[in-house]
Amino acid sequence: MAAERPDAQPLREQLVQNQKTIDRLNRDLARVSNEVRIIQQISNEITSTLDLDEVLRIVLRAMERVLGFKHSMILLTDLTADRVRVAASLGYEPSGVGAEVAFGEGVIGVVAGRRKLMRVAHVGASVAYFRTVRARLEAAGQVTPGGEVPVLPGLPEAQSQLALPLLVKDRLVGVLVVESPKPNAFDELDEVLLGIVGNQAATAIDNARTYQMVESLSRLKRFFSPQLAEAIVKGGADDPLKTHRREVTVVFLDLRGFTAFAETADPEEVMGVLREYHAEMGKLILAHEGTLERFTGDGMMIFFNDPVPLDDPAERAVRMAVAMRDQVAALTGRWRKRGYDLGLGVGIAQGYATIGAIGFEGRWDYGAIGNVTNLAARLCGEARPGQILLSARVASEVEDLVETQEVGALTLKGFARPVQAFDLLQLKPRA
């Protein structure tokens, strides 16, 4: 055997070192390709549902099963846009769901505020170090004692934290967080893997939330006018539920003879008549873009110019009222054959009202309060079957449009002085 050359020793060490590096790279590669494959499975799962809670559950479960993250949570933004709230968690007792983090507070808050990922390998050591500095500053009188931020959601003994902003394009949807009580538990590869899951999760969460919004919109539309439902869901500065003051045209209507009818007829018949009547009136309200404030039995209150401003609220109100009168005339023809004597009375007034959410927690109505609503209600009360009574303000707004007849000054409850009213005869033929 030939003697080893004197420079062979470092060469052999180098070879051993190289082999070790190659082994490590191979291990990393195997880990990456395995995890990437599983991540593809996760993404298939999370895009298969539009249920937000389901999406969150799938993401957290998959991260535990596939990536080994035993403590994870998802925080989502809300309308306030300066905080995120825990929407789901895994591996926490208690769950912490509902806890809030303001932007800039702790690891999660800073990640939310800056929309950038952060990995901290040793939270405990860093906090201890900063506390020492704080104590020194306090001793030097440079900082007043106390004033630590409130307890943030997460493991009390967390050492490692990896927090990732969930972004759709550049919009923050939430923050995905994994934690460990051990230091240095996450590495750069975890950042990459979490980033891939996070991207998928952000899109799935955003889709689910959009779907939720559309769903709640269609539910709201059953109770409110479509315009109001949309404005409510959109929220923000133009939130119609915030009390505001605006000039509106208010229409009151009810069926003359309804009380007597309801006292004598079978309840099923009463409900049948009401259903027919509500269905027809409802169509006309929608067609004229009125806001149905409420209905009580045969009575309805509709206003115009809120929440959606209109150029011609008075015109729409009288056109709707005339259409309703025609429609009810058709219905009463049928009702009369069944022996019911019912006729529509309408009152219309225009003026300023205070509008917004009225009620209490758990039961809110969208309501308008003001003299104008009283006046419309009283005019409606005075109207004979088939009569539409306009206040002077409304009559002057629509004088080019309709033929009216003065009915003289009416003495109305709640009004100190007699009130001028006009009987709407018919629409003028179009010029």
Add this chain to the structure above:
Amino acid sequence: MATLPEEIKAAMQGVIPSHVVTCAADGTPNATAISQVYYVDPEHVALSHQFFNKTVRNVRENPRALLWVISPLTLDSWDLEVEFDHAETSGPVFEAMDMQIEAIASIVGLKGIFKLKSADIYRVASVTRNVGERIPLSDIVEPRERA
């Protein structure tokens, strides 16, 4: 110019404090513990400049410094000869360091007081792995074992 080995990243996470030795212009040495040496790229590291201290003053007079970093995984340690290159007050390195400081400072109620003035970037001149200092530990944490 030297290249940092991949394994050294674990020693630059702030788990075990690092040490930095600098010299004033007159040759007076200064050694201090710091919470973290930040990995920038295979040829650069960064130190945080939050308060004006001896280290900050010294390297601006005499850019050469010695760093001692320890891996929490294996307790391997490295000596790095470095040279202060420049200070950054914006950009990705500054922002990453600033974020961490803001996050931790907010937890102890020092938001706004504890601020990153600059990310001081050092060029790595040499890397020496310290042999014979490795201490076997039964509870060494590997990244993939997360109980």
